[in-house]
Amino acid sequence: MQQRFRAQSSHSGAQKSWAGGLLQAGRGTIDLHIGQSVQEVENCLGKPDLKESSDGQYFSIYYNLGVDVDFSSTDDRVQRLFFFLRGIESHSVTAPVRLQGIKLGISRAEIENKMGRPDGTGGPLCVGNKTKSWIWYESGVQFEFDPHSVLILITIFDRRLTPQQ
Numbered sequence: 001m002q003q004r005f006r007a008q009s010s011h012s013g014a015q016k017s018w019a020g021g022l023l024q025a026g027r028g029t030i031d032l033h034i035g036q037s038v039q040e041v042e043n044c045l046g047k048p049d050l051k052e053s054s055d056g057q058y059f060s061i062y063y064n065l066g067v068d069v070d071f072s073s074t075d076d077r078v079q080r081l082f083f084f085l086r087g088i089e090s091h092s093v094t095a096p097v098r099l100q101g102i103k104l105g106i107s108r109a110e111i112e113n114k115m116g117r118p119d120g121t122g123g124p125l126c127v128g129n130k131t132k133s134w135i136w137y138e139s140g141v142q143f144e145f146d147p148h149s150v151l152i153l154i155t156i157f158d159r160r161l162t163p164q165q
Contacts, residue, residue: 008017016046018065020096027138027160028081030098033071034140034158041069048131066095066104088152099141099154108135108149 023115031044048060060069068082083095085104123133136142140159
């Protein structure tokens with residue numbers, strides 16, 4: 001998992017409504033996916049609430065959509081997409097996405113029942129006062145869990161890349 005440094009935000013970005021949709025591991029949704037440019041993302045989601053930089057990457061954060069987008073600083077293209085459960089990292093809504101019947105808020109056991117044994121695992125790890133763990137699949141998806149094994153974050157990544165742990 002990445003470490004991010006968050007600046008204060010007023011959550012006042014000029015965003016569009018976004019219907020979300022079905023996720024494809026290693027890609028994203030039909031209208032929000034790996035490889036898009038900043039302009040293509042903003043055409044889909046609107047202006048972000050916050051932009052921030054960390055370790056050669058930068059992020060567009062959409063608190064009111066439950067989405068963060070990670071761009072590479074070398075080519076300004078989407079590297080990873082983050083879809084959050086409401087209340088996680090200041091997101092005010094749950095991202096409206098599903099992947100093979102999996103949605104935010106379900107249990108780790110339900111995910112492994114639907115997707116099979118993960119290709120990798122991590123945690124538990126204490127970050128501040130929070131404990132988290134995660135599993136990932138080489139198909140290009142990672143799931144992060146709270147201490148009760150509830151799904152709080154879905155990360156879509158280019159399957160040619162190893163997920164950052």
